[in-house]
Each structure stands twice: as C-alpha cells, then as structure tokens.
Amino acid sequence: MSTSGDGFLRDIWYFAVPSSALKPGEVMAKTLLGEPVVLARQADGKPYALRDICPHRGIPLSDGRMVGDEVECCYHGWRFNCEGTCTLIPSITTEQDFDSTRIKVRNYPLIERHGGLWIFMGRPDAKNTTAGLPAPGLPEIPDFADKPNISVSMDFPCHIDHAVIGLMDPAHGPYVHKSIFWRDEKSMHDKAKDFGPSPFGFAMKRHPPSKNAAAYKILGGGIFTEIRFRLPGVRVEHIEAGRYHLCNLTCVTPIGPMQTEVHHMVYWTMPWLTPLKPLLVPFVKRFLGQDRDVVVKQQRGLAFNPQLMLINDSDIQAKWYFRLKKSYDAWRKDGGDFDNPVRDTVLRWRS
Ligand code: FES
Ligand SMILES: [Fe+2]
Structure with missing residues (x-):
C-alpha cells in the first residue's frame, strides 16, 4: 500500500515550499510526511532535495552549508551532490583507496513550477523514483499562473x-x-x-x-x-x-x-x-x-x-x-x- 499507518498518500507529488523560501546557495531543513528532507539550491538556481541525515554519523545535512553546488556536512565535511552521491571525504589520504561515490543519500525528485517547489514522496522502503510506474504529473494549473502575486x-x-x-x-x-x-x-x-x-x-x-x-x-x-x-x-x-x-x-x-x-x-x-x-x-x-x-x-x-x-x-x-x-x-x-x-x-x- 502507498499509504502506511500514518494515512499519508505516497508515490505522489506534494507542494514542498514556496520558491521564495529557498535562495541560491542556501540549504533548508524541512519535515515532509514525517521524513527529514534537506532542500538545497545551487548558485544557478537549480533546486534539489536529499534525505536530511548524513549517512556517516546521522547529523542533519541541513546543519551544514553549500560549498559550490554541493551540501557539506558540518561534522566531518563530507560533501554530497544534487544526486545524493558523496563526492568528497576530507579525512581520506591520497594513498587510501576508497571510492566515496559508493555512498549515497536518498534523493527526492524535485520540480520548480508555479512559484513553488514540488517534491515526489515515494514509499520509504522503495526506490524514490517516478520512473517505472506511470506516475501522474503535476496538477494542471493554468499557464499564466507563473509567479504568485x-x-x-x-x-x-x-x-x-x-x-x-x-x-x-x-x-x-x-x-x-x-x-x-x-x-x-x-x-x-x-x-x-x-x-x-x-x-x-x-x-x-x-x-x-x-x-x-x-x-x-x-x-x-x-x-x-x-x-x-x-x-x-x-x-x-x-x-x-x-x-x-x-x-x-x-x-x-x-x-x-x-x-x-x-x-x-x-x-x-x-x-x-x-x-x-x-x-x-x-x-x-x-x-x-x-x-x-x-x-x-x-x-x-x-x-x-x-x-x-x-x-x-x-x-x-x-x-x-x-x-x-x-x-x-x-x-x-x-x-x-x-x-x-x-x-x-x-x-x-x-x-
Ligand atoms: S556525520 Fe556527516 S560527515 Fe561525519
Ligand atoms: Fe474555509
């Protein structure tokens, strides 16, 4: 079932926050359907959403900051890109052979439209993707509704x-x-x-x-x-x-x-x-x-x-x-x- 005991519908797009709430170069903590989510916006304006828990030791990623287009954890500086892939573990020496990109944090599909950020909340136990199943698109909102007054x-x-x-x-x-x-x-x-x-x-x-x-x-x-x-x-x-x-x-x-x-x-x-x-x-x-x-x-x-x-x-x-x-x-x-x-x-x- 897509709804669990909480009665929340899953595998569907939800309105997350108004666009204006997230500025370029910022991260923002948000709980949605009981899940901790970090919203981030790149310098070029592209927003993305990841699970707000560092896979290393569990601190919220939203306590960190944006470095370039990536989220940097405030505890040991691990960095995650918009896909949730770990791109850097600063404590690893050049001689140590460890591929950080094998470490991933859950990524949420995120779309910006009509002056809002819309997030796809999949089932917690399944791959969080709109692919595979015929996921419905976003609500049909008239075209003129671009930026809210x-x-x-x-x-x-x-x-x-x-x-x-x-x-x-x-x-x-x-x-x-x-x-x-x-x-x-x-x-x-x-x-x-x-x-x-x-x-x-x-x-x-x-x-x-x-x-x-x-x-x-x-x-x-x-x-x-x-x-x-x-x-x-x-x-x-x-x-x-x-x-x-x-x-x-x-x-x-x-x-x-x-x-x-x-x-x-x-x-x-x-x-x-x-x-x-x-x-x-x-x-x-x-x-x-x-x-x-x-x-x-x-x-x-x-x-x-x-x-x-x-x-x-x-x-x-x-x-x-x-x-x-x-x-x-x-x-x-x-x-x-x-x-x-x-x-x-x-x-x-x-x-
Ligand atoms: S807890 Fe995030 S880098 Fe260690
Ligand atoms: Fe009313």
Missing part, C-alpha cells in the same frame, strides 16, 4: 485529511467565514452545481459564480469559475473575468501525523488588481486563518476519538476524497488504469 502559508495542527475535507467543505462558509467581505447565514440559499471526474480528482464544472459572493464582484462582469481538486490535496480555482484570469491554488502537505501545512497562492493577470495587493494579503490570511481556527477547535473534540459523519450532499466531496485515496493506493500497488470513483453528478446544498 500572493503567497500565504499556514500551519494547521491536524492530520492532512481534516485539513483537506475542511477546506473543500461547501457548508461551513456562512459560519466560519462570517465577514463583511463574504457571506453570512442570511444570504444562504439552495445551490446545485455540476461535478465530474478530473485527473486524480474531481471538478466543479465551469459556471458563473454564486450571486452572493461579494469577493467576486470586485472582478467585474462576465465571470466564470471552475474548481478542480486532485490528490494528494491540491485545489485549483480558475476564474475567468472577460479576457482576464485569476487562479487560486491551495496545496495541502502533511508535515507529521498532527501537523499539516496549507499553502495558498493567488495569481492574476488583471493589472489593476496588483495595486490592491496590500489590501488582499490580510484578507487571504484572515480567510485561511478562519479555516485554521476551526480546525484548532475541532481538535479538542477529536481528542476523544468520536465517531464522525459525512452527509449527503454537502460532504460528498469529502467521500470522494477518501475513495480517491483508496483508488490511488490500489493503482500504485497493482498497476493498470487509475479507477476514478467520481461520476458526473449534480450536488445540492445550502450555503
């Missing part, structure tokens, strides 16, 4: 599953996001939206947005929105406003069993929106903070390990998420075609 990252003190289903939940808006900028209970009304399968996930098909969504109003008329979710926890909302585009990208990454990072990026092509950025950043932080605060409260109840419910139709997306995870596990284990459990359907709820 806004990037906000937040820690959620919960398992990834609660962060994902909390963020996709269509019924919490009027209660959790009570705000003059958004909706309240008085504006609640019946909704019916078309959904269908999309690669490794599902989509709320392209439609004009809800009339009571004040935040959309500032974008002007002729608006359409499409929302896609895909494993392991990536939500892409693409809004078209006439000839302009706006994309909200939300990526959920497990740090540990009870710690999850939520990264939210906003990209747009409207030039007139850019001067409003100082107003929009606090809005995004506040919005995401409301989702985090409710998760913090939820943990006080979950501590008693209660039975939970998923009801129709407002929790059907959450049901799909769990089914998709199972399908993905089976597909990575058995091969064949990925069996997407989602079918074309209309979901109805009030919000």
